[in-house]
Amino acid sequence: MSEEKTHIVPYKTQVIVLFVLLILTGITVAVTRLEFGALNTLIAMLVAGIKATIVLAWYMHLKYEKRLLPMLVAGVVILFLLVLFVTFFDYSYR
Amino acid sequence: MESPTKPISYLDYKGEYKGILGWIFSTDHKRVGLLYLYTMLAFFSVGAILGLLMKIQLIAPGYTIMGPQTYNSLFTLHGIIMIFIIVVPGLPAVFGNFFLPIMIGAKDVAFPRINLLSWWLYAVGILIVLTSQFMGDGPPDTGWTFYAPYSFQTATNVLPAVFGAFVMGFSSILTGINFVVTIHRMRAPGMTWFKMPLFPWTLYGTAWIQILATPVIGITLLLIIAERTLGIGFFDPALGGDPILYQHLFWIYSHPAVYIMILPAMGVISEIIPVFSKKTIFGYKAIVLSTMAIAFVGYFVWGHHMFTSGMSGRALFAFSFLTFLVAIPSAIKVFNWVSTMHKGSLDLQTPFYWAVSFLFVFMIGGLTGLVLGSLATNVHLHDTHFVVAHFHFIVFGGTGFAFMGAVHYWFPKMFGRMYDANWANLGWGIFFIGFLALYLPMFYLGIMGMPRRYYDYLPEFHGGNIFSSLGAIVLIAGLMIIFINLVRSARHGTKISEKNPWGGTTLEWQVDTPPTLENFEEIPTITGKPYDYN
Amino acid sequence: MIEHRDDQGAKLGMWLFIFTELLLFGMLFVVYAVYRSMHPEAFRIAGEELDVTLGTINTVILLISSMTAAMSITAIQKGNKKLCLQLLGITILIAVIFLVNKYFEWGAKFEYGFYPGSPELHELGYGTILFFGLYFFMTGVHALHIIIGIGLFIYVALQVKKDKIHQTDHVWLENTGLYWHLVDLIWIFLFPLFYLIH
Numbered sequence: 001m002s003e004e005k006t007h008i009v010p011y012k013t014q015v016i017v018l019f020v021l022l023i024l025t026g027i028t029v030a031v032t033r034l035e036f037g038a039l040n041t042l043i044a045m046l047v048a049g050i051k052a053t054i055v056l057a058w059y060m061h062l063k064y065e066k067r068l069l070p071m072l073v074a075g076v077v078i079l080f081l082l083v084l085f086v087t088f089f090d091y092s093y094r
Numbered sequence: 095m096e097s098p099t100k101p102i103s104y105l106d107y108k109g110e111y112k113g114i115l116g117w118i119f120s121t122d123h124k125r126v127g128l129l130y131l132y133t134m135l136a137f138f139s140v141g142a143i144l145g146l147l148m149k150i151q152l153i154a155p156g157y158t159i160m161g162p163q164t165y166n167s168l169f170t171l172h173g174i175i176m177i178f179i180i181v182v183p184g185l186p187a188v189f190g191n192f193f194l195p196i197m198i199g200a201k202d203v204a205f206p207r208i209n210l211l212s213w214w215l216y217a218v219g220i221l222i223v224l225t226s227q228f229m230g231d232g233p234p235d236t237g238w239t240f241y242a243p244y245s246f247q248t249a250t251n252v253l254p255a256v257f258g259a260f261v262m263g264f265s266s267i268l269t270g271i272n273f274v275v276t277i278h279r280m281r282a283p284g285m286t287w288f289k290m291p292l293f294p295w296t297l298y299g300t301a302w303i304q305i306l307a308t309p310v311i312g313i314t315l316l317l318i319i320a321e322r323t324l325g326i327g328f329f330d331p332a333l334g335g336d337p338i339l340y341q342h343l344f345w346i347y348s349h350p351a352v353y354i355m356i357l358p359a360m361g362v363i364s365e366i367i368p369v370f371s372k373k374t375i376f377g378y379k380a381i382v383l384s385t386m387a388i389a390f391v392g393y394f395v396w397g398h399h400m401f402t403s404g405m406s407g408r409a410l411f412a413f414s415f416l417t418f419l420v421a422i423p424s425a426i427k428v429f430n431w432v433s434t435m436h437k438g439s440l441d442l443q444t445p446f447y448w449a450v451s452f453l454f455v456f457m458i459g460g461l462t463g464l465v466l467g468s469l470a471t472n473v474h475l476h477d478t479h480f481v482v483a484h485f486h487f488i489v490f491g492g493t494g495f496a497f498m499g500a501v502h503y504w505f506p507k508m509f510g511r512m513y514d515a516n517w518a519n520l521g522w523g524i525f526f527i528g529f530l531a532l533y534l535p536m537f538y539l540g541i542m543g544m545p546r547r548y549y550d551y552l553p554e555f556h557g558g559n560i561f562s563s564l565g566a567i568v569l570i571a572g573l574m575i576i577f578i579n580l581v582r583s584a585r586h587g588t589k590i591s592e593k594n595p596w597g598g599t600t601l602e603w604q605v606d607t608p609p610t611l612e613n614f615e616e617i618p619t620i621t622g623k624p625y626d627y628n
Numbered sequence: 629m630i631e632h633r634d635d636q637g638a639k640l641g642m643w644l645f646i647f648t649e650l651l652l653f654g655m656l657f658v659v660y661a662v663y664r665s666m667h668p669e670a671f672r673i674a675g676e677e678l679d680v681t682l683g684t685i686n687t688v689i690l691l692i693s694s695m696t697a698a699m700s701i702t703a704i705q706k707g708n709k710k711l712c713l714q715l716l717g718i719t720i721l722i723a724v725i726f727l728v729n730k731y732f733e734w735g736a737k738f739e740y741g742f743y744p745g746s747p748e749l750h751e752l753g754y755g756t757i758l759f760f761g762l763y764f765f766m767t768g769v770h771a772l773h774i775i776i777g778i779g780l781f782i783y784v785a786l787q788v789k790k791d792k793i794h795q796t797d798h799v800w801l802e803n804t805g806l807y808w809h810l811v812d813l814i815w816i817f818l819f820p821l822f823y824l825i826h
Contacts, residue, residue: 006635008705009698018695025687029680032824044820051816059698060809061802068278069643076647079306079393080654084661086394086412087342091662093406204637271644279637305644309652317659317765325745326761328659334754339662343655 007064017058024051101610103510121206124609127192128508129213134180134188135577137220141175142573144168149532149566152559155551165549166235167250171227173238178259179220181493182351185358186304187216187269189500190297192508194273196602197291199282199620201612204275208268215265223258226251237547239348240315242329242340246322253322260315263308266354270304273297282601284620288379291600291624295382296361299389303350303357307393311347314340338403345396353392355489357385359496360427363449366503367431368625369598370446371438375625377430384423391420401472410469417467424460428453443596444518448499451526455495459487462537477547480540483533491529498522501580506595510608511587517579525572531565600624635799642803646810649773653814656766660821663758670755675825677742678763679733683823686729687815693722694812697781697805707795709788716785719808723778730771734764763822770818773811780804 028047031040057063062070104124111119117129148168151158160168191209195202203209227233234250245252277298281290317340320326327333329340360381368375375381397405397413405413431453440446462484465471475481506512535558540546544555551559594603605613664671696715703712741748742760749757784804787793793801 006705009702011699011702014695014698014702018691021691022688025684025691028820028824029684032680032826035826040826044824044826045817048817048820052813055694055809055813055816059694059812060806069640072643072647076306076650080651082394083346083654084658086397086409087658087662088665089412090338090342090397090405090409091665093408204634205641208641267645267648271641271648274644275637275641278640279634305648306651309648310655312648313652313655313769316769320744320765326765327744327757328761328765333750333757334663334667335758336662336666339659343659346655 007061009058009061009064013058017054021051021054024054101606101612101615103606103608104611105510105608107611119210121202121210122611123191123195123202123206123209124508126209126213127188127190130183130187130191130216133213133217133220134184137175137179139577141172141180142570144172144175146566146570148172149563151549152551153563154559155553155556157549160549162549163232163235166237166547167233169547170234170237170255174223174255174259176489177238177351178223178262179216181355181489182266183216183262183269184355184493185362185497185500186273186297186300186354187213188497189293189362189504190269190273190300190358193504193602194276194294194297195280196605196609196613197294197600198277198280198285199601199614199618200276200280201614201617203272204279205272209272212265212268212272215261215268219258219260219262219265221258222254222261226254226258229254239344240318241344242318242321242335242337243331245318246330253319256315256318260312260319263312263315266304267308267312270301270308273301274305277301282617282620288382289620289623292364292375292378292381292385293358293361293600296357296364296385299385300354300357303354303389303392307347307350307354310343311351314343314347317343338400338405341400341403342396345399346393349396349399350389350393352485352488353388355493357388359452359493360385362496362500362503363431363452364427365598365600366445366449366499367434368627369503369596370441370443370449371435372441372597372627373434373438374623374627375430376433376436377426378623378625380426381430384426387423388420391416391423395420398467398472401469402476414467414469418464421460421464421467428457428460441596444513444515444522445499445503445596447519447522448495448502451522452492452495452499455487455491455529459484459491462487475540477545478540479536479544479546482546483536483540486533486536491533498525498576503596504602505580505583506590507602507607507609509584509587510589510591511583512590512595513579513583513587517575521572521575521579523572524575525569528565528567528569528572532562532569533565535559535562535565599626633797638799638803639806642806646806649810649814653766653769656762656769657817657821660762660766663755663762667755667758670753671759672825674756674759675822677737678823679736680823682729682733683819686726687819689722690726690812690815693719693726694809696722697808701798701802701805704788704793704795704798704801709791709794712788712801713785716781716788720778720781720785723774723781727771727774730767734767737764766818767822770811770814773814777804777808777811780807 024047028044031043031047034040036043056073062073104122107122109116109120117125120126147159148165151160151165191203229251232250234252234255235248236245236250236252240252240256245256277290277294317328321328321330327335329335329337331337364375364381395413395416397409398417401410401413462480466475466481466484502513502518539555539558539562542555544551544558591607593605593607596603601618602609604618696718700712700715700719703709703715737743737760743749744761744764749760781804784793784801787800
């Protein structure tokens with residue numbers, strides 16, 4: 001039942017992805033030493049989000065899948081963020 | 095291979111194991127479904143007897159047959175059995191397993207071995223829960239909600255009960271994964287999404303909730319275990335923890351879990367009503383979309399269980415608003431069902447009786463839900479018998495009636511035998527009367543202020559409680575008639591081999607009775623819509 | 629009995645399982661967010677107790693293991709069994725090193741008396757108790773997933789060796805890879821939230 005040929009990711013792409021991830025790790029550690037106040041956490045989460053997206057897209061092959069899976073993953077992330085948001089309806093206003 | 099002439103029924107098939115082993119090691123989705131059915135019937139009987147004992151205790155104020163500690167552990171066990179063992183796996187595990195593949199034209203679920211594994215996890219979970227009743231410090235007395243901080247302060251055996259529920263959560267997740275993949279990948283050629291029958295559609299919505307909500311209870315129960323064994327302090331005010339956060343986490347699962355219970359019930363009703371009205375279902379797409387809407391919005395209403403626990407005012411308002419929102423798609427469905435019956439040629443048989451009585455009790459349950467969803471009335475009614483009546487109308491009246499309807503609807507297909515319709519109808523009548531007598535007085539008692547979860551009450555509540563307790567006895571009598579009739583008929587009922595005794599239009603009525611091992615000798619190609627009576 | 633193979637279906641099943649794991653950890657992140665919003669200062673001070681160097685090393689090697697796991701799939705798709713096994717070996721080795729680092733890290737905390745329910749910890753105030761409770765619980769659950777991952781990789785490597793997993797049938801390897809990347813994903817968020825609080 002193989003409707004489509006599986007995509008083979010070249011080794012080179014995978015090494016490049018690793019380097020990007022390592023650079024981003026370096027950035028997030030370096031940013032900790034700077035003083036941005038509350039922005040620090042935001043930057044850290046933003047960098048982590050970018051790293052996660054890269055892992056999902058390349059290492060977890062979402063880039064090469066049909067549309068269904070990326071949509072489901074996005075849906076789950078949105079669901080989680082909504083739960084977090086609704087929970088803070090309570091904690092932000094106590 | 096089997097004999098080339100006639101394919102063999104799944105009931106007669108002899109695999110590599112014989113006797114009971116041929117069942118508990120069978121990966122056939124139909125046998126797994128029946129395994130769940132038998133397990134559930136056994137524990138449902140236990141849960142019902144526990145309920146009856148509680149009602150007998152409440153027939154008069156003060157000590158009748160048990161003291162407070164026994165009463166506390168009885169309602170805990172009653173809750174754990176009825177919620178985690180019966181209604182959460184309930185319809186998907188029994189009728190989903192049995193009929194989902196047949197209704198979408200597949201030979202089995204996507205992962206048959208994982209399907210069997212999920213029954214085993216379920217069985218192991220049950221055994222672990224049961225150990226909590228017999229070990230050292232006495233049965234748990236927390237209620238099925240395991241609220242912090244009491245759940246890590248009480249000396250009773252909370253650990254095995256919590257761990258057992260955790261293991262059953264795994265089973266539920268695996269069933270959910272199996273169903274989603276089955277529906278995505280294994281529909282018969284030509285069966286597009288909007289040609290799929292409604293029971294599979296509701297199972298699809300349910301399966302997503304099982305996947306996306308069950309992990310929440312998983313981690314919450316693990317946190318309770320860690321709290322009890324290591325004293326981390328997450329929910330312990332003495333260590334800075336917030337007990338209300340436990341309630342948030344618990345209800346983030348347990349409210350969607352209510353939809354795990356009720357969505358497949360709505361699916362069953364959507365199957366039964368067109369068949370016995372001999373009419374196409376009214377508003378197929380509206381039912382599908384409202385199913386998915388309930389699954390989604392139902393994820394964000396958990397806070398309405400916590401209106402009096404000290405949440406912020408804005409959270410109260412948001413949750414109350416969302417609760418009213420989720421009532422809309424449920425109401426749409428009720429309109430659809432009633433409209434389907436309108437001008438149909440009604441065929442008054444046992445499954446139809448269950449379906450119509452479902453509509454009645456489900457409406458009462460749903461409308462009283464709105465009473466509880468409003469902030470002002472909730473404060474008055476919170477933790478009273480009004481709540482108990484409301485959720486029994488939804489969970490027992492909704493899911494339970496649909497379950498009974500499903501059993502009577504699909505029984506001939508599953509067993510190749512017919513039950514005695516007169517006894518079945520009599521059982522339904524007695525059960526229905528008992529049900530109303532048992533739960534309707536509780537609304538009144540709740541409004542008057544009788545709190546739930548107490549073994550005792552003030553003398554002015556005596557009248558209502560006598561009525562309610564007698565109702566419980568009537569209900570149990572009806573239940574016994576139904577069960578005895580079904581068990582007898584499964585073994586000795588008149589044999590039928592007719593493929594379509596009710597005149598249904600979905601695929602399960604086009605396969606042999608009882609279904610053959612592989613359901614279909616040839617996978618059918620679907621051209622028309624389901625429920626086509628023209 | 630009924631034999632059919634559906635790699636797309638198997639992969640979809642694995643993704644659904646990954647969703648459950650995401651929500652499982654997700655709820656722990658909710659707990660974290662709630663308590664950090666209550667005690668921001670205490671979380672910052674407690675976060676400085678953690679060893680950033682060790683945390684960074686673990687982040688880096690886990691990322692490398694993600695790459696070797698992804699590469700092992702490319703290797704099997706190209707029919708290079710030997711390279712595939714070597715890459716799996718490296719992945720398992722890195723996973724073990726991660727756990728060893730973790731062991732020393734936790735050990736150091738225990739020596740200071742920082743462990744759940746310790747009397748020293750209880751004197752330090754609510755924020756610190758909750759921070760270390762979350763730290764041990766979340767990294768503990770994560771470490772449990774690493775251990776399960778090691779078991780899965782050993783099983784998969786044996787299957788590759790026995791040619792049960794090969795060029796045209798490698799969905800088990802792919803799914804194990806997906807699981808491993810999930811473990812990495814979680815760590816990508818755990819690392820800044822515990823070690824790099826500012």
